[in-house]
Each structure stands twice: as structure tokens, then as C-alpha cells.
Amino acid sequence: MWLTNSSIGRKVVMSLSGLFLVLFLTFHMCMNLALVFSPDAYNAICGFLGANWYALVGTAVLAAGFIVHIIYAFWLTWQNRKARGNDRYAVTTRPKSVEWASQNMLVLGIIVILFLVLHMAQFWFKMQLNEIVPVSDANPHDGSYLVIETFKNPVMVVIYILWFAALWFHLTHGFWSALHTIGFNNNIWFNRWKVIGNVFATIICLGFAFVAVALYIQYGVLGWDVPQMPAVH
Amino acid sequence: MEKKIDLTLKVWRQRDRKAKGQFETYNVKGISTDSSFLEMLDVLNEQLINEGKEPVVFDHDCREGICGMCSLYINGHPHGPDSAITTCQLHMRKFNNGDTITIEPWRSAGFPVIRDLMVDRTAYDQIIAAGGYTSVNAGGAQDANAILIPKTDADEAMDSASCIGCGACVAACKNGSAMLFVSAKVSQLALLPQGRVEAARRARAMVAKMDELGFGNCTNTGACAAECPKSISLSNIARLNREFIKAKLQD
Ligand code: HEM
Ligand code: SF4
Ligand code: FES
Secondary structure: HHHOOOHHHHHHHHHHHHHHHHHHHHHHHHHHHHHHHHHHHHHHHHHOOOOOOHHHHHHHHHHHHHHHHHHHHHHHHHHHHHHHHOOOOOOOOOOOOOHHHHOOOOHHHHHHHHHHHHHHHHHHHHHHHHHHHHOOOOOOOOOOHHHHHHHHOOHHHHHHHHHHHHHHHHHHHHHHHHHOOOOOOOOOOHHHHHHHHHHHHHHHHHHHHHHHHHHHHHHHHHHOOOOOOOOOO | OOOOOEEEEEEEEEEOOOOOOOEEEEEEEEOOOOOOOHHHHHHHHHHHHOOOOOOHHHHHHHHOOOOOOOOOOOEEEEEEOOOOOHHHHEEEHHHOOOOOEEEEEEEEEEEEEEEOOEOOOOOHHHHHHHOOOOOOOOOOOOOOOOOOOOOHHHHHHHHHOOOOOOHHHHHHHOOOOOOHHHHHHHHHOOOHHHHHOOOHHHHHHHHHHHOOOOOOOOOOOOHHHHHHHOOOOHHHHHHHHHHHHHHHHHH
16 A cells, blocks of 8 residues: 555655644634633534534544554654664754754654643543543533633643644644645745745644633733633532 | 865774774865865875875765765765765865864665765665666657657756766755655656656656665655755655656556
8 A cells, every 4th residue: 555655655644644633723723712702602612512423523533633643753753764874974964944843843743742632631631521421520511611711820821832832833844845745846836835834834823822822811810700601510 | 366274084984884984083284275175085095095094985986066976974964065066076165274074974774885985876776777767769869849848848857857866865864865866867757748658657666666775754854955966956856746646546
């Protein structure tokens, strides 16, 4: 199967899984924006994404996308180290046109997964999973409350911004590289894709960061009352 | 104006493929800034021979930037610190009196060291033999205008064809990937009607050989194109990806 046993095939898998994750991020960022303007609207979106069959299928597909991307990331990196051989250069330089991110995609990816574990524990665990099997006292239907309570804490805001920064670097290389990998590039589009990728990565990461900071200002600094759903049981 | 400079050279010495190599430090004096890098190494070797020592082994042939035989990883750059030239075209005026220059072989699993600074690049020949040609009926040359080719295609094919197969792309790549070379060799033919006929077969066969020989997976860092003495463009790699994916989807 060429998607596993040829170098370009493996890269195509990396590219398509990466682009799929980019689409997911775009959606996720847009839905988060709702919370800044209306906690009720945010809860309504979370309601769609709770423990119903389409949301669970979506979650499974998303998890598969992550798993494929991560397995291929380690596999490709391991093969590439072997291809480089054991002797390292005594003097190395990075040519100006080579992005730092492009040489550190695995490290950036690992940072992304580490924060992802924290993120899942903070939210997914207490929301979707909690709805299926009760694992926490949190009200699984009150996503707004959970998220706002988290971002009232400035330490959380800083931690999440670090995460978005790692993601930003990953995407500034990942975006154009993914298109290059599937052959959608030439001398004219080369710089265009790079610019589009940078703008896109910046919009996504700023969007996420905006929500974290805005919630902190609204509820942490200005001291707005955190809206909470009445407990069901 | 010609100047004379004195240099310290840290040169990689390795007896054969299996032996453990190490750096040796040498001093050379009174090197003319008008001489080339390889002439400077000739001076070093002359000096070593006169001292009864083994000269440093390095590859070279045309010494005018067209054959692709010379190599050397000089101060962290394949073909030295200057851009778009081969090591044989590097002048000593790029260096200053008293500099220390570190000279290493290409380091990549696909190019094992034969001795000192000379590496085995026959892997590239094997990739070409796998499909980097067109099958043509021999006979009288055709009329040049029998097949019309747009100027832009001809120019791009010519740019791709300027690859001299030196291997600096693999040497520069953190992934030991040969994609710039293979993509140039696939592109120079894929862009022309005569080469299109076998384009799918060629892309499949050359990539399969490249993978079999253990070269890495390209992650588009672009170090290859930045260091390539012939400024082969990264867009060749996108073209190779396209050709290969198209070929596989046809299967
Ligand atoms: C939301 C999360 C993520 C997104 C949106 C994403 C996106 C992308 C994209 C678009 C690419 C470019 C593919 C290509 O060059 O063809 C890429 C490459 C890469 N990603 Fe991710 N990624 C994510 C998470 C991760 C994680 C968790 C890892 C884990 C270790 C990782 C490791 C890598 C590596 C090593 C590469 C370079 C591989 C290569 O170019 O061959 N990524 N990513
Ligand atoms: S692509 Fe450039 S660096 Fe690579 S073999 Fe050809 S000329 Fe040398
Ligand atoms: S010796 Fe021929 S290109 Fe340098």
C-alpha cells in the first residue's frame, strides 16, 4: 500500500491528517468565540456536541485523525534520523530561508499533545465523557461555567497562550508544507501559500487566545457574575 | 588584489567506511586569496606528502562547477559559505587571515564515507538507472520544430536539468532526503512532451529506488534548495509529489 510503504505516500497521510486537524481547529476556534458574547449560546453549541450519536462519531473520527497524525509523526521522524546516519556534523548552520519550525515539528507536536492531555482532563472529561459515564461532579451540560471558571485564573490563561504559541509555530510550517506535499504548489504559489498559512495560523491562534483573555478580563478582572445552570439532580 | 593568508584547518580523517573517523588540525601558510578552495587543499596535501604523511582524500574532477564530483561540508555548509556555487568554484578570498575552517564529508546514511572527505554517491546513479531517462528510437535527429514546446516549459525543464547530481541536497537535509535531486531529474523530463510518455512509470520507479536505498522522508524544510549549488527550486518537489500521487491513483 503506497500510503505506508512509499515516502511520498506517508507524507500524503501526514498532510491530509494535518489538514483535517486544521479544519477541526478552525471550527473549534469559531465555536469558542460564542462564549465571549453569550454563555447561553455556547452551552447550546455544547448541547449539540454532547453524548449523541453524531457527536460521538465526530469525536471518534477526530481521535483517529490525531492518532494517525501522531503515529506517522513518530514513524517518519524515526526513519529520517536513521536516514541521516549516526555521524553528526561538528558545525551546523540554518540557512536563512529555512524556518525554525520546519526543523522542530516533532518537538512542537509533542508540546501540543502534552497540553492536549491537560485540556482533555479539564473539559472533555467533565463534559462529553461525563455525560456518558459519570466521572466527575461537574454539570456536563454547563460548559460555559466550567470554561469561565478555568479562565478566571490568569495562570491558566498563560498556560493556554503558551500552547497556542507552539501550535502557531507548528501551523506556520504545517499549512504550506501540507499543500506542497500533495503537489498543490509551484513557483508562483510558493510565497502565496506561505503568506496564507501565516495569516491563517495567526487568526486561529489569536482567536483562541482572545477567548481566554476576554474571559479573564470579563470574569477575573471586571468581576462579572459567572452564569451557572441550575443543577439538574 | 592578491593577499596571502594563513589558516587553521580542521579536517575529517577516516580510513575507510567502517573505521571511526576523527578531526585532525593542520596549519597552512601563505595561501593566495586568488586561489580556489581545492587549490588550497592541494597545497595542504603537498605539505603532508613532504612531511611523509598521508594526503587528505577528496573528490573533484572538472573544477569548473559542471561535473558534480566535488563535495565538502565547509563551516556548516555543503559547498562552503558562498551561495549557488560548487566547492571547486569557491575562492579563498571568502576567508580571512587566521580563520579556522572545519571541513567535513557529506554525512548521511545514503552516502557512506569511502575515505576522509570522499563519500560513495553511487546511490544517485542507481536512482537514475531506475528511470531517469527516456526510451527513444535511435536514428537520424528529428527536425527541431517537429514538436513545439512552450518557452516557459523549456526554460523550467532547463533549470531542472541544471542539477549536477552532487548530493549537497542530501548532505544539507536533516532527514537525509534525496527529494530535491530526484524531483529535478523527474521534472526535467516530465515538463517536456518527449518525457511525458513515460512520466508515471519514471516517477514510480525513481521514488521506489530512492526509498529502497534508505533516503529519508522529505518534510519540506528547504535546506536542500538553500544549499544547492545550482539553485534547484523547491517547486520541483511539489511537481514530483504531484506526478507520484497521480501515478499511484492510476494504479
Ligand atoms: C491540532 C493539532 C495539529 C495540527 C493542526 C497539525 C497540523 C500539521 C500539518 C498541516 C502538518 C504538515 C504536513 C505536511 O508537511 O505534509 C503537520 C506536520 C507535522 N506534525 Fe502536526 N499537527 C497537529 C498535531 C501534531 C501532534 C500532536 C504531533 C505529534 C507528535 C505532530 C507532529 C507533526 C510532525 C512531526 C510533522 C512533520 C512531519 C512531516 O512534515 O513529514 N503534529 N502537522
Ligand atoms: S539538486 Fe542541487 S544539491 Fe542536489 S544533487 Fe542536484 S545540484 Fe546537487
Ligand atoms: S569538480 Fe566538477 S563541479 Fe566541482
